[in-house]
Amino acid sequence: MSAIGSFDYVIVGAGSAGCVLANRLSANPSNRVLLLEAGPPDRNPWIHVPLGYGKLFADKRHNWLFTTAPEPELDGRRIGQPRGKVLGGSSSINGLVYMRGQPEDFDQWAQFGATGWGFDDLLPYFRRSEDQQRGADDWHGAGGPQAVSDQSEPHPLCDAFIAAGGQAGYARNDDFNGASQDGFGYYQLTSRKGRRVSTAQGYLKPVRHRRNVTVVTGAHVTRILSQGRRATGVAWEANGAAFSVEASGEVLLCAGTIGSPHLLQVSGIGPGEWLREIGVDVVCDAANVGRHLQDHLQVRTVWHANAPLTLNDEMASWWRMARMGLRYALLRKGSLTVSAGYAGAFLRTPLSPDRADIQALFINFSTNKMGEKLDPFSGFTASICPLRPEARGHVRALDGDSRTAPEILCNYLGTEGDKATALAGMRELLRVMEQPAMAAHYSARVRPDPTQALSDEVLLAYIRANAASIYHPTCSARMGTPALGAVDAALRVHGMDGLRVVDGSVMPAVVSGNTNAAIIAIAEKAADLILSRV
Template identity: 45%
Template sequence: MTEEYDYIIVGAGTAGCVLANRLTEDGKYSVLLLEAGGSDRSIWIQMPIGYGRTFFDKRINWMYDTAPVEALGGRQSYWPRGKVVGGSGSINAMVYVRGQPRDFDDWKALGNAGWGWDDVLPYFKKSEDFDWHSAHHGQGGPQHVTDISPFAHPICRSFIEAAQTLGFAASNDLNGGKPEGVGYYQINTRGGWRASTANAFLHPARKRKTLKLKTMAHATRILFEGRRAVGVAYTCKGAQLEAKARREVILSGGAINSPQLLMLSGIGDASHLKNVGIEPIVDAKAVGRNLQDHIAVSYFYKVRTPTLNDVLHPFVGKIRAGLRYMADRAGPLSLSVNQSGGFVRSDATQKHPNLQLYFSPVSYTKTPLSERKLLNPDPFSAFLLSHNPCRPTSRGHIELACADPAKYPVIHPNYLATQADIDDVLAGNRLLKQIARTKPLADIITEELIPGAHVDGDEALLADFRARADTVYHPTSTCMMGPDAATSVVDVRLRVHGVDGLRVIDASVFPTITSGNTNAPTVMVAEKGAAMILEDAKSMR
């Protein structure tokens, strides 16, 4: 028999876990949550610094590769995405960044009423359980946000002071009233464990009789009656199954999987769908388009003072760190390596921060990317300093390779397609060099390992960026929100244009990428989306 629920959510990732919790809170509605991956109950997922071990683990990671990228010299870009309960929030670096208020005011200015900064701030706060009382944060929400400033490696202070010497403001809260400046990042942990939305929202809700989670359940198609979504077809342990939704189907597969499932179901550019053998239901040319992502480069510096390399490279250091973590869930294994950074303007002509900085008290110059394990840093004292443009203007796209749901879609990032993005890259490259030459950081640096002091000048710096830069794992906007069905995929209430009973709620709906890490704004979108669904359900009774 076909199972029936009020709502079906496709994807138990960052957004899906929030939705599953909120839609079942009052016990009025039944929810089926489908997840293509398996359980998140692994020590390498739950221990914060263990995410390095999940980076190339095909059991919990889709492990996508993009098409060759012209701007990167024809290189492919490796895109890890979570294929596990918790989604990419179970394998990410846990950095909690909302973005700049202007990001959301821009969403509103693009015609998305109700999505300005003042509109979305309450939903950020609703999800939060912040370490200390602040008018800008929430306390008592499901997801803990940890202020790591008391625990960060001491060398981070040298970076912050060098940036201040250059005139950048210090910020004691990069998600507070003044999010511009440099300081310590906040992270999603609780008691030394990862505080993913799976841990914070989903697992506490699983005791509810109205919620059913199915893992290893790969959605293959949305079921329609006319132009109304009525269910989902999926595979599970070799069986072909279907489930019906009495109210709505909600896609929360992220910026790759959500547009892929729409296209597999006949919603997309009609000519593309016909080319791969799919009969179109809605000619929606924006599906899979407007892809945005952050792209970054790291500079590596050898220093004369200890870094995390000195703690975590020696075997005895690993043992000590492990014992400390087992004893009280503290020490370097309880943190992310992205410990400090910030949001700055590269020059006085910028009206808003255009660069995000990362300072990590660790380095991996001697290990190829495909072989890196987070507990094996370099055998000498060093750190890395990185940047990415906050708001790239280049747009890529995702398309189907064929009509087979098991085949990966083709990802075209289209990095550095605009002069504005190239200008930001060059400004960021120059800024990294400038920070490293500034006291007190300059006093402890003995050598610029990569790219090297000889790499200087715009031409050489841009060539180095093209040769080494890569994704920061923040794909967004492939099911873009907007008022015009010809140029967007969902409306301001996240309903798919042209059909009924179908929404997309995840990072794919961002009209533009936010300034910074995208996990926190995805949680916000899910909180606001859940509230909209419940409002609409109440009005229909």
Template identity: 45%
Template sequence: MYDYLIIGAGSAGCVLANRLSEDPDCRVLLLEAGPRDWHPFIHMPAGLAKLVGQKGVNWNYDTAPEPQLNGRRLWWPRGKVLGGSSSINAMCYTRGVADDYNDWAAQGADGWDWSHALPYFKRAERNARGAGALHGAEGPLYVSDLRYTNPLSSAFIDAGQQAGYRRNDDFNGEDQTGFGFYQVTQKEGARCSTAVAYLGPARGRPNLKVVTGALVRRVLLENGRAVGVAYARGGREIKARAAREVLLSGGAINSPQLLMLSGIGPADHLRRHGITVKVDSPQVGQNLQDHLDICTLQYSTQRVTYDRTSELKTAYDYFLRGHSGPGSSNIAEAGAFVRSPLAPDHRADIQLHFVPAMLDDHGRNRLAGDGYTLHACFLRPRSRGRISLNNADPRTNARIEANYLSDPDGFDLKMMVECAKLSRELFAQKAFDAYRGALIYPSRSDLSDNELVEFIRAKAETVYHPSGTCRMGSDEASVVDPQLRVRGVEGLRVIDASVMPQLIGGNTNAPTIMIAERASDLIRKLIETEPASERAVESLTVASAVG
């Protein structure tokens, strides 16, 4: 028996494990389907390029065929290891902007506006530049400036200024827009995942137990309350019970899948797979959002890129010379936030990640020679997808239908064309004159808008920000309420990127950590919430053992 069971030791789960186990009288069990974060390429930042093929730390998801992307199945890497995706991502630390969170509150996520979110961003953060009105310096998550950058990354920032945009040295400052280097979640040149930042300091606590290689099969429900979980490990099923709450932190794919496997979801869908309906919650798995990304690639006439960097020398310099040199690079060193001519408000609507190497198909297709890549994504897509079950077997991946570019008015596609045009404009600036070789993708610089559309349909990919599939809100149809409690079930919360009502304008790792920081206070009742009577009047159909 434990007080809290946490499912998933990723960006949110590690935060919860640390914060809840701070109380020595509170017993916490943290379950993770993947292994320990032992692999050296996890901790050497540039090793992320080698993690692409490491199946042992990655769920290696594929979407269903995407109708608007020529029927392609897109690869969705997600972390399956202590630290989750914070152990395999590019470590870019961005939060979005204040109005992203004010939008959450306007959509019914009471208490999640910017004034409530900012203190938890600051509580998590240990910024190398020190504390300020928008930054913290005492938290467990180290946020640092890059120790090493490629000259091409500086050329990219110069190109942005030559194109008329401002330089920005802090994408989390007063103004997000502009070109600059990303700050990264690194500690002394090494990756600072949530497993390092939060779980590491807590591992010695006798009231915290961490179990890896544990695939949770279902949440155990009794009389409308979550009382534990059943998980598979070592070829057998094990049950663990929770005296207080079960906390689901599996992410935007696994969390809705586990809810449905446990009988919480769209009733007709569950019945089709022979699952007993415990709670008819039609929006479980709906509202899926992601940033679609288009990459522009160009050859470099100078051998300064990371394409043919000696892996042996990079590792030697990094591990034996104080975490220095190219091994400390996050590869996506520089970037930008730009407000396009189609932006509906004051916010930037395009994000750029510049990579001084050729990245085709997430780096899985290795190209000969030297080159550089510019990722460009539309920050506030209107298209919505869904997560559903392929079958009732927990070992089978969920069905992912991202439904990219499916919005009825075609605005998402128009914005992706803007992304491609901006990339082309930047590569034409004087700053790249000394490096500019032949174009790779697209192969011509004079493509029409219609030709750019075909390029996008053939080459666009995810930039790894799925969210929204267990939507938080005050309306009865939302999956979780603003305290992240699953509607229709007592003692069960979802705490991860799946609860975001709407995708924020930036990378999603820091916001997920913020969500978990604030959730830990909600759980410990350190934040005043609505009266219990309001909780009691929720009306959501609870089916009684209907198969």
């Protein structure tokens, strides 16, 4: 094994959080920062075209391509869990929707012992991160590394969906990250001038010239090195060779909700009974490492448009594809600029009268399964995502090899409350889709089967057979007291020195919406904690 010396900070994972830390920690030229990424540089052109996320779902070069264990409440199906393996991590392959969540989400984190992580504590970090196209105000920032933009242009089907929301009694909302999340509107996205702005582009690229930043791609970290209860560095493999590095300051684990607890466990930091079962020596018996996993479920409905207004139509015609490409190249407009949610809504079912418990997403295409070919008809998709699942799962190493994918169990629909919320959300979405403004744009519902009467039993069976992840895994190394969490409020691993986790795994509970914006804010705050030596 070749030792390459010492750095003040060794960051494992150049994803949504790791790139933020590399930027902020290296701002002081006396801090030597090493950033290790298992994947390649972000040179694939589809990374930078917003709609290109569809090309990356099954791309093993840029995607870990995890799958869950058979999910008991989803008919025993294994559910795909794509995670970014590239500079920028999942911010380079995600659907680009910019969504923070609800203030109550962060305020409730304190109940788990995450003191200092309320919404008022995090709002300055959301604002600091943002380069909001609309400019700065009390809710938003401008001039930050993370571009946030409006959709490049409206779409008649999205306008109809928003109008249908009004007919169903909901307000129009032009800023889901402002004073209120409720209502219908267009999503903002993490792009600028029709190009994706990942954290690799927004945070890392501008500081790659700094002499105190070293970035190594293709570096698969195999183990956190330690002496007693102190992390001292990491070991990794690249091109068949083994390397190690010393961290004179801290090891900062930013490998994601699946990667971080897995690497901790194969390094001997995790539930003792789990580690002994797979023959890993216990360095620190940390009972909550890998437990408490949460993810959002998505249930999609598909509709047959009665006019050729969809991406399905554009992709079925060579001349329309050529026109789409030309509009993108010349104007940075059109379907290639769209995020995974074009328009959407936040809805309150009768189960949650005080705040939205359902997110709806509307997109101008349809497919039987995300990442596969589009349907051979004019189709569009409306889906729901229950925002606050009750059930918890786990990430658990199957052996001591960091290259063996861990067992992932999200436990979707694992409580009666989760089932009831999914059913209520589907009922509300179907009610919206039946409003005159929306009904004027489709000839038939395709999925669920329009020939079936949608009783609760039939609808729940449809959910079990068709629901999938919306790709928001979190909480597997959550903040909290030693009895509740894996890390403390400063993100230090309980029982260890010189080791922090900074990524979505530290959320005590998943936020009410897409997770990337919150992960960036977590990393912004973490940088301040690290620099102040908290």
